[in-house]
Amino acid sequence: MDADQLRSLQAQLKERYREDADAALIVLKAAGAVDDSEIACSVDTGKALVEAGLHPSGGGTGLQACSGDMLLQALVACAGVTLRAVATALSIDIRDAQVSAEGDLDVRGTLGVDRDAPVGFRAIRLHFALESDAAPEDLDRLYKLTERYCVVYQTLTGSAPVTISRSDGAASG
Numbered sequence: 801m802d803a804d805q806l807r808s809l810q811a812q813l814k815e816r817y818r819e820d821a822d823a824a825l826i827v828l829k830a831a832g833a834v835d836d837s838e839i840a841c842s843v844d845t846g847k848a849l850v851e852a853g854l855h856p857s858g859g860g861t862g863l864q865a866c867s868g869d870m871l872l873q874a875l876v877a878c879a880g881v882t883l884r885a886v887a888t889a890l891s892i893d894i895r896d897a898q899v900s901a902e903g904d905l906d907v908r909g910t911l912g913v914d915r916d917a918p919v920g921f922r923a924i925r926l927h928f929a930l931e932s933d934a935a936p937e938d939l940d941r942l943y944k945l946t947e948r949y950c951v952v953y954q955t956l957t958g959s960a961p962v963t964i965s966r967s968d969g970a971a972s973g
Contacts, residue, residue: 803891840864857907872901878952886945892938896931
């Protein structure tokens with residue numbers, strides 16, 4: 801896809817959203833089923849079923865996906881797609897692009913070993929490795945716009961409010 805094709809594809813959408821801001825508000829969903837025989841949760845990605853379980857550092861076998869890894873993978877996926885879309889829109893030729901993320905996690909927090917140890921990542925590092933003949937100022941713009949428009953990055957750094965609700969069924973007897 802080139803810049804003209806991308807603009808053409810998005811032009812009607814952008815116009816619609818300018819005229820009706822409510823049309824731009826969408827709800828993305830995820831759902832999972834907790835396994836009753838092992839410590840796991842099956843998540844439907846829309847393309848495949850992924851079984852998540854404990855990381856080996858928390859007692860897992862390593863045969864299931866780790867939700868921390870999945871969070872980093874979502875960041876990499878979003879950043880990669882955003883980078884490609886921005887590069888396309890700016891007509892920046894990229895021969896090769898690799899995106900990686902790593903995060904520092906102290907498992908003492910999630911295991912309840914140390915109440916002062918945080919539960920969650922202490923830091924996350926997102927890295928891009930590009931091969932391109934684009935001018936440095938064009939690459940700077942590419943990175944700046946990728947950061948600005950990457951939904952997962954902006955969500956993680958902006959601390960979107962997360963609420964929890966529940967519905968408890970009656971215990972059977």
